Structures are given as structure tokens and as C-alpha cells.
Amino acid sequence: MANTVIIGAQWGDEGKGKIVDMLSAQCGAVVRFQGGNNAGHTIRVHDEQTILHLIPSGILHKDTLCLIGNGVVLDPYVFLEEIDRLAERGIDVSPVRLAVSKKAHLILSYHKQIDKAREAKLVGQKIGTTGRGIGPCYEDKIARVGLRAGDLTNPALLREKIRHALLEKNTLLHELYKLDPINPDTVTGDLLALAPRLTPYLTDVEARIEEISAAGKDILFEGAQGMHLDIDHGTYPFVTSSNTVSGNAATGSGVPPSFFTRIVSVSKAYTTRVGSGPFPTELLDDAGTYLREKGHEYGATTGRARRCGWLDTVILRAGVRVNGFTDIVMTKLDVLQNLPVLRICVAYEYGGKRCDRIPQEEGALADVRPVYEEMPGFEDGIAGCTSFEQLPDTVQTYIQRVEELVGVKISIISVGPERKQTIVRQ
Ligand code: IMP
Numbered sequence: 107m108a109n110t111v112i113i114g115a116q117w118g119d120e121g122k123g124k125i126v127d128m129l130s131a132q133c134g135a136v137v138r139f140q141g142g143n144n145a146g147h148t149i150r151v152h153d154e155q156t157i158l159h160l161i162p163s164g165i166l167h168k169d170t171l172c173l174i175g176n177g178v179v180l181d182p183y184v185f186l187e188e189i190d191r192l193a194e195r196g197i198d199v200s201p202v203r204l205a206v207s208k209k210a211h212l213i214l215s216y217h218k219q220i221d222k223a224r225e226a227k228l229v230g231q232k233i234g235t236t237g238r239g240i241g242p243c244y245e246d247k248i249a250r251v252g253l254r255a256g257d258l259t260n261p262a263l264l265r266e267k268i269r270h271a272l273l274e275k276n277t278l279l280h281e282l283y284k285l286d287p288i289n290p291d292t293v294t295g296d297l298l299a300l301a302p303r304l305t306p307y308l309t310d311v312e313a314r315i316e317e318i319s320a321a322g323k324d325i326l327f328e329g330a331q332g333m334h335l336d337i338d339h340g341t342y343p344f345v346t347s348s349n350t351v352s353g354n355a356a357t358g359s360g361v362p363p364s365f366f367t368r369i370v371s372v373s374k375a376y377t378t379r380v381g382s383g384p385f386p387t388e389l390l391d392d393a394g395t396y397l398r399e400k401g402h403e404y405g406a407t408t409g410r411a412r413r414c415g416w417l418d419t420v421i422l423r424a425g426v427r428v429n430g431f432t433d434i435v436m437t438k439l440d441v442l443q444n445l446p447v448l449r450i451c452v453a454y455e456y457g458g459k460r461c462d463r464i465p466q467e468e469g470a471l472a473d474v475r476p477v478y479e480e481m482p483g484f485e486d487g488i489a490g491c492t493s494f495e496q497l498p499d500t501v502q503t504y505i506q507r508v509e510e511l512v513g514v515k516i517s518i519i520s521v522g523p524e525r526k527q528t529i530v531r532q
Contacts (some may be wrong), residue, residue: 107366109325111355114332115373115425117341119380119405119412121437121520122372123147126328128161128525129370135267135315136164136173139358140348141244141330142179142213144236146406152521154190157406161188161204162328168198171318173311176209177358179243180255181218182300205309206358207270208256214268214276214297216288217242223283233344236379236408244347246271255308258301266292269272311358327355329364333425341471344383352429371431371514373422375439375504378403378412384471387451388414401441418451418476419511424464426514433517436508439501440521448504451476452511479507489522494531 110129114120127149130136133443137234143159150156156166160180164170164303185206189199215492217239225235235241246252251271257264267292267514275286318325329350336350348354356363376397389397394414397403405413425431442448451461454474464471482497491497497519505516519529 107138107484109327109365110321110368110370111327111329111352111366112370112372113329113352113425113429113431114348115371115422115431116332116377116418117143117334117379117383117385118332119334119378119403120372120374121148123158123374123521124161124437124520124525124528125370125435125518126326127166128152128165128303128528129458130162130170131167132324133164133170133326134318134321135173136162136328137173137175137311137331137355137359138162138328138330139175139355140176140350141346142238142240143181143184144240144346144407144485145330145332147328148406150164156192159188160185160408161192161199164328165192165197165199165204168203168516170202170203171314171392173314173337174206174210174360175214175311176207176208177248178207179213179240179266179355180206180210181213181238181427182297184303185302186300187302196263201259203304205311205314206255206304206307206500207311208254208308209311210255211237211247211252211259212255212297213243214253214486215271215293216279218286219279219288220275221286223279227283231343232382234383238407239256241347255304258297261294261298264297265290268294268297274302277452286295288429306356315359316362320503327359332423332431333371334427337367337491338429339424339455341383342468344381368432370435370517371422371425371429372435374401374417374437376401376417377415377421380405380408380410380412384469385413385415386420386454386471386474386476387418387449393445396445397441400443401438416449416451416476416478417508419453419508420451420462420464422508422512423462426512433515434509434512434517436505436516436521437520439485439519440489440527442483442504443487444485448481448483448500449478450481450504450507453477454480464468481507486511488528489520492529494519494529497529
């Protein structure tokens with residue numbers, strides 16, 4: 107192993123939870139460094155399913171410390187609910203195993219209200235957010251008026267920050283969105299009531315990482331969402347509000363960029379997207395429905411049906427450039443079984459020309475036409491395969507062609523949701 111960053115190569119939901127769970131067995135700690143409970147990471151062990159939104163996907167391994175870094179936006183209610191659900195199943199979620207950076211920003215009720223009100227109001231473009239208050243919380247962080255987890259130990263500061271924030275928010279909520287204003291004393295009181303349960307989890311994440319590293323243990327950095335939902339490099343404005351790329355693993359957890367030795371890209375064998383925004387290889391026909399049903403492509407966070415399409419190697423190559431991927435994990439390969447043909451998008455046609463890169467002008471990705479290569483499908487089940495050589499020839503060819511097109515080795519192949527349904531290539 108090595109200090110490893112795991113990044114979704116597409117628009118999220120690539121199956122990172124299973125891979126983090128698998129790799130974290132060999133690690134001292136798993137760190138979440140961006141996003142919040144807009145994420146939904148699913149892990150299946152012996153038919154038991156665990157869906158995590160905030161707590162790192164290493165929590166099922168009892169010797170792995172789970173850290174929530176400064177780059178995460180934390181909804182305190184969701185955090186405690188998630189702790190309770192895991193504790194009910196006998197999983198140790200005490201502060202010995204789980205800790206949160208004092209510098210992580212808190213999602214409060216007004217962030218969620220503003221998020222939902224904006225989407226409902228249809229002023230401007232509808233992004234199709236998860237409605238979890240992610241964007242408004244990051245806005246406050248950048249505007250330097252946010253509340254941080256460490257403020258929970260300072261009631262006077264907390265009270266003053268909430269009073270100040272609501273002066274502005276209540277005007278917005280009342281005047282523009284025609285909603286009732288929020289009482290600052292109620293928000294403060296509710297938060298202070300939670301503080302005794304939350305404060306034992308607060309920590310100096312950088313110091314904990316340093317300790318674990320000094321003990322000779324490797325650390326895993328768990329990305330949420332996907333590369334093309336990145337606020338700078340994604341399909342703006344149809345993106346999330348944080349940097350989802352590997353560079354932010356350093357900023358969002360407080361380690362230098364030189365800390366990482368492996369940067370793993372997780373990509374489905376096809377593509378999905380939730381919410382609005384361009385999606386060149388989207389399938390609006392029976393093949394799209396087939397992928398959705400066979401792949402159970404419904405959101406773990408919101409239950410929304412995911413849009414489905416062919417694998418797009420233009421977007422995978424863009425990910426390699428920005429993230430420096432060392433290897434790729436390909437997930438859900440089994441879902442492609444029984445499709446008569448398999449298509450891979452190798453380039454786009456844009457403005458009458460062939461192009462190998464994503465055009466950068468806003469909205470341009472909606473105007474490209476995918477250029478496909480085709481190969482025959484496969485009928486044999488692959489969910490029981492344990493080595494690359496056991497896969498049908500067409501599937502091996504598919505994998506090798508993707509490696510050629512993207513220029514990075516596919517090191518792990520997932521052929522089912524269970525831990526054991528994973529092929530690790532030498
Ligand atoms: P937000 O992150 O809730 O602000 O939503 C912004 C966009 O990112 C929407 O299109 C969401 O559907 C999408 N999104 C956010 N988190 C995830 C995720 O974990 N998986 C897939 N899409 C996501």
C-alpha cells in the first residue's frame with residue numbers, strides 16, 4: 107500500500123465506497139476531505155448493506171481510524187444520526203475511532219432552506235442539487251462568515267456568528283423566497299443542545315495524520331462525488347460546490363501534496379449522472395433503461411433515478427491530466443452482460459471537427475457528438491470471475507482498449523457489490 111487518494115473519475119456514484127472499504131483494511135486511517143452528506147457511499151458485506159454519507163468508508167474495519175477533514179462540510183444532525191445507526195449494529199463509532207476537524211464548516215438549517223428554496227424557485231438554472239445545503243455552506247466559508255465545528259466549544263462566538271449570518275439570510279429568505287424568517291436563538295439553542303455529543307469528536311486532524319504516519323501506517327484519502335462535478339474542472343455550473351480533484355485531498359485534510367504516492371481513479375464500466383448538466387454519451391433508449399435497472403442506478407442519498415450512458419474516455423482522459431491518476435479501478439463490469447454491442451466513446455465531434463478534449467466554453471459539452479468504437483457484447487456471467495484471465499475474451503478486449511485510450515492501467519476490476527467480487531490484477 108501507499109498513501110492513496112481515491113477519486114471518482116466521472117460524475118460521482120462510481121462505487122468508491124466498496125473500493126475504500128477494501129483498501130482501508132490495510133490502512134491506519136481513512137480521511138474524507140471534501141463534500142458532505144450529498145455523498146452516498148454503499149458497502150455490502152455478506153448481504154448486509156451499509157450506506158454512509160459522512161463517515162468515511164473505513165468504519166467497518168475496527169482498526170482503522172476515520173477522520174473528517176477541514177475540507178468537509180458537516181451537518182451535525184446527519185453526523186449524529188449516522189453514528190447512532192452504526193452503533194445500533196454494534197460498530198464502534200466512539201471518538202477513539204472517529205474524529206472531525208475543528209476547522210470543518212457546519213451545515214445549518216438555513217443552508218438547507220436556501221439550497222431548497224433556490225432550486226424550487228427556478229430563478230436561473232436548476233442544478234438539481236441534493237438539497238443538503240452544501241452550496242450555501244461553502245458560500246459562507248468563502249465569504250468568511252461560516253461556523254466551524256470548533257466553534258461548538260465557544261457559545262458566545264457561536265451565538266454572535268449565527269445572529270450575524272441570519273441578518274443577511276433572513277432578508278434573502280423573506281424578500282426573495284417569501285419564506286418565514288429564522289430565529290437566531292432557535293438555531294443557536296438547537297446547536298448548543300447537540301454540542302455535548304459532538305465536541306468529544308473534535309480533533310486536530312493534521313496532528314492525527316502525522317501520528318499515524320509516524321507509526322509507519324498508510325493513510326487513505328476518500329474523495330466524494332466525481333472529477334466532473336469539481337467546482338473548477340467540472341461541467342460548470344452543473345457541479346457541486348467543492349474541489350473534488352486529487353489536489354484538494356491535500357488542502358482538505360492538511361497534508362502537503364508530496365504526501366501522496368498513489369492516486370486511484372474509480373470509474374464505472376459505463377457512465378452515470380444525477381441531476382442536470384451535459385452528458386454526451388447519455389442513452390435515452392432501451393440500453394439506458396437496461397443499465398439503470400441492472401445496475402440499480404438509483405441515488406443512495408436522494409433515491410433519484412440516475413441517467414445512464416456508454417463509457418466516455420474523453421472525460422476519463424481529462425481526469426488523468428488534472429488528477430495524475432496512477433491506476434484505475436473499473437466497477438460494475440458485470441452490468442454490461444447481455445447487451446448485444448458495447449460502445450466506447452473515443453472522441454467528440456464539435457463544430458464540425460473531431461476533438462479529443464472537453465471544450466472549455468460553458469455549455470459546449472452539450473453540443474458535442476460522441477464518436478464511438480463498437481465491439482460485440484458478452485452473454486456469460488462474470489460475477490464469479492476471480493482473475494482477469496477468467497473473463498470472456500470480449501471483456502478482456504474491452505478492458506485493454508480502455509487502458510489504451512486512457513493511457514492508465516486498470517489495476518482492479520469489480521464484478522459485483524460483494525467484497526469478494528473483486529479482481530486484483532498484478
Ligand atoms: P450539491 O452537491 O447537492 O450542491 O449538488 C450539485 C450537483 O452535484 C447535483 O447535480 C447533484 O446531483 C450532484 N451530486 C452531489 N453529490 C453527488 C454524489 O455523491 N453523487 C452524484 N452526484 C452528486
